[in-house]
Amino acid sequence: MSGAVRVDHATASGTFSLDGEVHEVENNIWVVGDDTECVVIDAPHSVEAISSVVGERKVKAILLTHAHDDHCKIAPALREAVVAPIFLNPADRPLWEYAHPQDEDGNLWDLDLPDGWSITVGEGDEAVSLTALHTPGHAPGSTCFHSSELGCVFTGDTLFNGGPGATGRSYSDRPLLEASIRERLFVLPEETVVHTGHGDDTTIGAEKAASADW
Structure with a gap:
């Protein structure tokens, strides 16, 4: 038996670089699946940290919420380690090329990630789906992944505990x-x-209630 689909979590630390600035950051690692x-x-940041989860x-699949380097710089190395395709909304190509300057000639992600696309994880009655929600603003291709079965959404840097992501x-x-x-x-x-x-979980209701203060 493969068991129920679950959300596994860890963190990894590294840097975020853009516009000539470099910042130390800690990112969440999210893995959704069953035992198989x-x-x-x-x-x-770390192929090893992700592989351990x-x-x-x-x-x-490797599903990218956006192409800032702290979310995607090691994606090609992770792709090689786990032998899985990288999905990214193509509107983030300029940011991908900033994170991977050697890829300007076309060594990009594997598959474009359109709004409304979904992927299924697990088997039979215990399978769950993740649906892509294009949420531009933090980055042009920013995408969240919603699972109604799990009652959760993975928001990348679009929405945090405390409000919208950075602009x-x-x-x-x-x-x-x-x-x-x-x-x-x-x-x-x-x-x-x-x-x-980055940071702690929240709920849609909590952030919606607090949005009057934006």
Whole structure:
């Protein structure tokens, strides 16, 4: 038996670089799957840290919420280690190329990640799906992954415990980010758990209630 699908979590530390600035950051590692197969959400800092969460499971996909380097720089190395395709919204190509300057000639991610696309993890009645929600603003291709069966959404840097992700950097747009959150995330059930790219979990209801202070 493969068991029920679960969310496994760890963290990894490293740097985030953009616009000539470098910052120390700690990222969440999220792996969704049963005892046999899984998907990895984002590729922060350490192949070893992610692989330790994956264990012996087959990785069906590496799903990138966006292409800031702290979320994707090691994605090609992780792809080689776990033998799984990288999915990314193509609107983030400029950020991917910033994180992987050697890839400007076309060595990119494997498959484009369109809005509404979904992937299934697990078997039979215990299978769950993750659906891509395009939420531009923090980055042009920012994408969240919602699972109604698990009652959670993985938001990358779109929505945190405490409000919207950062803007003010290249390719970011605060009004667009707020619109994405209100139109794509705040319509989810309020009890939906928000698994973020950095920091603690929250819920849609908590962040919706606090949004009047944005």
